[in-house]
Amino acid sequence: MPNFKLHPQLAQDCIFLSDLRLCRLLLMNNKDFPWCILVPSINGVREIHELNEADQQTLLKESSELSRVMLGVFSGEKMNIAALGNMVPQLHVHHIVRTQADKAWPNPVWGYGGGTVYSTEEIEELRDKLAAESEANH
Amino acid sequence: MPNFKLHPQLAQDCIFLSDLRLCRLLLMNNKDFPWCILVPSINGVREIHELNEADQQTLLKESSELSRVMLGVFSGEKMNIAALGNMVPQLHVHHIVRTQADKAWPNPVWGYGGGTVYSTEEIEELRDKLAAESEANH
Secondary structure, X not given: OOOOOOOHHHHHHEEEEEEOOOEEEEEEOOOOOOEEEEEEOOOOOOOHHHOOHHHHHHHHHHHHHHHHHHHHHHOXXXXXXXXXXXXXXXXXXXXXXXXXXXOOOOOOOOXXXXXXXXXXXXXXXXXXXXXXXXXXXX | OOOOOOOHHHHHHEEEEEEOOOEEEEEEOOOOOOEEEEXXXXXXXXXXXXXXXXXXXXXXXXXXXXXXXXHHHHOOOEEEEEEOOOOOOOXXXXXEEEOOOOOOOOOOOOOOOOOOOOXXXXXXXXXXXXXXXXXXXX
């Protein structure tokens, strides 16, 4: 989507990973939790049910694929998947790998502050691991 | 699913509304938030990506339909949709209508205690409203 405009708050909080068929894949810049976000690259959408049916199905496929990849890379116990958007109206779907050892367990992750940011090296390493796991899945 | 067994915590916290094609539709017994839960009626499933592709698509359809119905009945501003499951491992998907006037806004609803429960009359009224809105959608 050449004219797609990412919400400035997401641009500020996240690191760009890649553009999938429908969604922009972002990494939340917070080392406390393995946390990716899928943003359908269509302007003006706030809710999943506002997407047309084909795009909803693509979102679901990208979400399930991302879940498998994240669990492969981070070996957590549980995915947390959520579309909230009370503060950032642009539709975005959180994907967080949870473990019993993480800072917020068993509560949701929201409200635990910004956390520690990744170094450039850590981002590159994560990017490689996620890409490798994604290829291994195909 | 004749042998489907709802997790006892969900059975305790929620009111049965109906059985859809894939999911059991529950109402969280908490008047603070218009809050429904979809539970795919398949034993042993924890994650959305563990469902087969057809069931994932049915879940999505039932979720989007429920979102439209809930926004029609409760006239809120934003849906919050989430599959967390850190405490109750059985896959269940929260659907909550949020408004700027609600108790938790703009934070997520989890962690705000049990809230006030519905009376029998209120439950019947809600059941009728949701059913009427659902029919109006078809």
